[in-house]
Amino acid sequence: xxxxxxxxxxxxxxxxxxxxxxxxxxxxxxxxxxxxxxxxxxxxxxxxxxxxxxxxxxxxxxxxxxxxxxxxxxxxxxxxxxxxxxxxxxxxxxxxxxxxxxxxxxxxxxxxxxxxxxxxxxxxxxxxxxxxxxxxxxxxxxxxxxxxxxxxxxxxxxxxxxxxxxxxxxxxxxxxxxxxxxxxxxxxxxxxxxxxxxxxxxxxxxxxxxxxxxxxxxxxxxxxxxxxxxxxxxxxxxxxx
Numbered sequence: 354x355x356x357x358x359x360x361x362x363x364x365x366x367x368x369x370x371x372x373x374x375x376x377x378x379x380x381x382x383x384x385x386x387x388x389x390x391x392x393x394x395x396x397x398x399x400x401x402x403x404x405x406x407x408x409x410x411x412x413x414x415x416x417x418x419x420x421x422x423x424x425x426x427x428x429x430x431x432x433x434x435x436x437x438x439x440x441x442x443x444x445x446x447x448x449x450x451x452x453x454x455x456x457x458x459x460x461x462x463x464x465x466x467x468x469x470x471x472x473x474x475x476x477x478x479x480x481x482x483x484x485x486x487x488x489x490x491x492x493x494x495x496x497x498x499x500x501x502x503x504x505x506x507x508x509x510x511x512x513x514x515x516x517x518x519x520x521x522x523x524x525x526x527x528x529x530x531x532x533x534x535x536x537x538x539x540x541x542x543x544x545x546x547x548x549x550x551x552x553x554x555x556x557x558x559x560x561x562x563x564x565x566x567x568x569x570x571x572x573x574x575x576x577x578x579x580x581x582x583x584x585x586x587x588x589x590x591x592x593x594x
Contacts, residue, residue: 434448434449478569496526
């Protein structure tokens with residue numbers, strides 16, 4: 354009887370031990386998987402919190418903050434690039450142009466033309482005067498080196514206040530005065546060419562009240578006449594809607 358039981362236990366003992374070891378290894382694997390998931394969850398929580406903090410910081414910044422930062426970064430890189438080209442005696446603009454493809458260069462040139470060609474025709478006398486002012490100031494080339502030297506020489510008197518106004522007698526550069534006088538004379542010489550009086554046409558329609566209003570109407574007709582011709586004809590025939 355005891356021999357039979359020993360044989361029985363010896364027969365089933367290896368399999369039970371194997372099952373116990375298999376269950377322990379499975380439990381250990383699951384615990385390891387659980388620990389890994391906890392670590393990943395904590396990492397995701399920290400990452401989400403950092404993103405929320407960063408998004409809150411961005412929401413409090415000006416709307417053009419990223420554009421300004423990119424612009425500053427580009428200016429720093431461009432300054433370093435130009436300094437490097439100056440050390441090598443290379444033209445920075447030509448070196449930069451070699452790095453730009455043909456299609457990008459064409460787009461930049463077209464954008465530059467649109468930027469500087471902002472004159473869309475006559476709109477008012479104020480706009481015409483402003484365009485004239487911009488055109489004249491393009492010829493002014495300030496001497497920054499002389500300005501800095503004079504500023505260092507005068508010190509606080511370079512920007513006089515109520516108490517220091519008139520203490521320093523500043524004299525303009527004779528060459529600059531001569532250049533200004535020549536510019537004024539050239540403008541005076543050109544004025545009769547584009548402001549000459551036209552011959553009076555007795556058969557022309559009178560749609561003005563004085564000479565200034567007449568010139569204003571002529572400018573409007575020159576720029577917008579092709580859009581208003583049909584409206585004028587309908588008004589004259591009495592068929593306007």
